[in-house]
Amino acid sequence: MPRIPPRQGPVENLRIGAGQEFPRARIVGIVPCGQLRASIVNPLKLLRRLGPLAAAAMLLVTTAAPAAAHSATNGPDHQFGEMVDYPLVDPVAGDYRMSDTFYAGRSDGVHHAQDLMAPKMTPVVAVATGVVQRVNWSSNANYLNESRCCTIVLIHKDGWESWYIHLNNDTPGTDDGQGWGIAPGILPGTRVTAGDLIGWVGDSGNAESTAPHLHYELRDPHGTVVNPYQALQRASGVTITGGGGGGSGGGGSTCTAIGETSALLNGTTALRRGSTGTAVAQLQSVLAALGYTPGSADGSMGPKTEGALRGFQDDRGITVDGVAGGQTRSAISTIVAAASHASVLYPGAPLRPGDRGQAVTNLQQLLRVAGFSPGTADGAYGPLTTAAVTALQEAEGLTVDGKVGPQTRTALSRILGLEGLAAACG
Numbered sequence: 001m002p003r004i005p006p007r008q009g010p011v012e013n014l015r016i017g018a019g020q021e022f023p024r025a026r027i028v029g030i031v032p033c034g035q036l037r038a039s040i041v042n043p044l045k046l047l048r049r050l051g052p053l054a055a056a057a058m059l060l061v062t063t064a065a066p067a068a069a070h071s072a073t074n075g076p077d078h079q080f081g082e083m084v085d086y087p088l089v090d091p092v093a094g095d096y097r098m099s100d101t102f103y104a105g106r107s108d109g110v111h112h113a114q115d116l117m118a119p120k121m122t123p124v125v126a127v128a129t130g131v132v133q134r135v136n137w138s139s140n141a142n143y144l145n146e147s148r149c150c151t152i153v154l155i156h157k158d159g160w161e162s163w164y165i166h167l168n169n170d171t172p173g174t175d176d177g178q179g180w181g182i183a184p185g186i187l188p189g190t191r192v193t194a195g196d197l198i199g200w201v202g203d204s205g206n207a208e209s210t211a212p213h214l215h216y217e218l219r220d221p222h223g224t225v226v227n228p229y230q231a232l233q234r235a236s237g238v239t240i241t242g243g244g245g246g247g248s249g250g251g252g253s254t255c256t257a258i259g260e261t262s263a264l265l266n267g268t269t270a271l272r273r274g275s276t277g278t279a280v281a282q283l284q285s286v287l288a289a290l291g292y293t294p295g296s297a298d299g300s301m302g303p304k305t306e307g308a309l310r311g312f313q314d315d316r317g318i319t320v321d322g323v324a325g326g327q328t329r330s331a332i333s334t335i336v337a338a339a340s341h342a343s344v345l346y347p348g349a350p351l352r353p354g355d356r357g358q359a360v361t362n363l364q365q366l367l368r369v370a371g372f373s374p375g376t377a378d379g380a381y382g383p384l385t386t387a388a389v390t391a392l393q394e395a396e397g398l399t400v401d402g403k404v405g406p407q408t409r410t411a412l413s414r415i416l417g418l419e420g421l422a423a424a425c426g
């Protein structure tokens with residue numbers, strides 16, 4: 001794992017306001033970003049504070065399908081909160097939960113971001129190729145503003161901006177505020193390629209008392225804050241090549257490929273008993289590929305499919321309700337993204353330091369999704385990849401040799417929820 005430099009100084013609360021500079025003053029009593037409307041915000045108070053229009057928008061977003069209220073356009077001009085169809089790489093390279101919190105009420109107005117809930121130290125990557133503009137709100141590479149750890153602003157090469165807030169500020173395994181959540185070498189002015197590691201999930205700033213998450217904001221070239229919810233949902237789709245087979249020396253035999261999932265993952269309607277259509281058929285294929293028994297992929301959600309879905313939800317720690325909503329889609333996108341690299345999990349010769357090629361690239365992608373940090377997925381099994389494999393082996397209580405043999409493959413399959421696929425396709 002990359003070394004994490006120490007930092008000094010108290011953690012300062014950050015006030016997040018639309019399109020504004022961030023005051024340095026300590027602000028007490030702000031509604032933390034990660035405590036969502038259900039737990040803290042009194043809807044009636046909010047209604048009074050925000051006025052009926054904003055409250056109506058909140059209600060709409062809370063109760064209706066999240067994307068339904070917004071058109072998906074990617075023209076030159078955008079409106080605040082517009083849902084955009086912007087291509088990006090998933091900023092959190094690991095399992096996370098997300099519901100559309102763009103219009104969620106906060107003490108200083110509307111949230112205008114998405115909160116990606118993930119464990120501390122889950123890798124955070126560049127959503128696009130570009131240049132780091134600010135670190136901890138400083139644009140000076142020689143002054144990293146350590147007391148305001150840890151945030152990154154990335155300017156994409158097309159002029160769009162991504163704001164990453166609440167990156168880690170703790171020593172791993174603690175909540176001591178003495179850690180650092182920005183990857184080595186990430187400074188104002190650093191050029192990054194989409195998918196490069198830039199930091200780690202944490203709870204810094206005004207998220208100290210909340211579950212760790214990445215607060216992710218997307219701005220168009222005019223600085224207008226748009227809603228990245230759909231773009232994030234789609235992000236997993238960007239890396240999908242559609243299927244578990246293929247790749248280096250992989251499988252073959254009679255395993256079921258995950259296949260096309262765009263209707264399922266890009267849809268916003270919850271799928272439940274009685275639902276029909278392409279998204280249901282794709283859900284059935286995914287469940288079958290993962291070793292569940294949803295019945296034939298006929299696009300009709302009956303009791304068998306619901307039962308298989310409940311099994312899937314139970315195994316993934318999702319609320320077991322037999323309804324495929326945001327949580328289930330999010331879990332499936334993670335699996336689908338991983339499945340396109342799954343051939344490396346099938347039985348075969350061990351991978352070891354010094355190896356090169358597509359199998360190593362696949363391994364690196366999977367390590368990232370599993371929450372380890374193998375560096376850039378460049379197909380070279382170097383020191384960072386070895387360290388990530390070692391960390392995985394230590395975490396799983398395996399023999400620590402830095403190589404990927406049967407035990408390590410099995411452990412990685414289990415972490416990623418791909419055991420069924422690996423078993424069927426091996």
Ligand SMILES: [Zn+2]
Binds near residue numbers: 033111216
């Ligand atoms: Zn947030």
